[in-house]
Amino acid sequence: MKVGVVTFPGSLDDVDARRAVTLGGHQAVALWHGDEDLRGVDAIVLPGGFSYGDYLRAGAISRFAPVMTAVVEAAGRGVPVLGICNGFQVLCESHLLPGALIRNDHRKFNCVDQRLRIERTDTPWTSSYDEGQEVTIVLKNGEGGFVADEATLDRLEGEGLVVARYLDGNPNGSLRDIAGVSNDRGNVVGLMPHPEHAVEELTGPGTDGLGFFTSLVETAFA
């Protein structure tokens, strides 16, 4: 599959994301924030970083980048979209995902090998995992606290839209230990930890993140 990775001004992890896409067996396509079309990609990754310097709110200005009009439209058609860290913030600001991400409750930037439980596996990004599978994936953020009102949190839990949950301690104050969520359809997934940094033994805590990039194929064969 052709997987587009969007680079915004201030994106950090776009190159790692493209590398992870390739290791996952796909063709990575670089997309630019000023692009108005998606170059025929089959799926889209919004990578981590500090797009537009996190000015105003993290992800708030990126939401109005020209490429996002096409991303929102594609998401509506069911095209798989994965937002990692800053990409997750962009998806929330775009209202493609519920809730918002605020500054960590302990006020410090956090960089840890984080234990997670994968809870929703019927999405195009997580089908390689077993439901309830525990993994270790790098987490690095300053504004990773997932918040939403109680009714939204209850709905996320009740409808099984929580994709991943923090284990062994909550690293950033996210309500109900939520590390990642999806939309109803499951094609749009936001995740605060960085699976693209956990795809090779040499440079991370292991390869537990690779599943996010191999799942796409398995969905296609399903």
Add this chain to the structure above:
Amino acid sequence: MARYVVDVMPKPEILDPQGKAVHGALPRLGFTGVVDVRQGKRFELEVEGEATPELLAEVERIAGTLLANPVIEDFEVHTEERTVAEVAQEAGR
């Protein structure tokens, strides 16, 4: 020229770590008795034309679309004669 001020504050139920950090610094500086600090944002918008209800509605749309995230923040819009900078200047600060 019409001038509007948009005040944005985190919703009461949303944790405000920045406000907490500021609050935590006050006793160290000798300021006691402050029981809470919430940190928000103030935007000053200069807009072409006279202040009208239509223009106010437009600024409210701007506030609700970009300046504030209604999921976590409340905002309030009002017209203002002078900016904070002008008030400071007049006061000789």
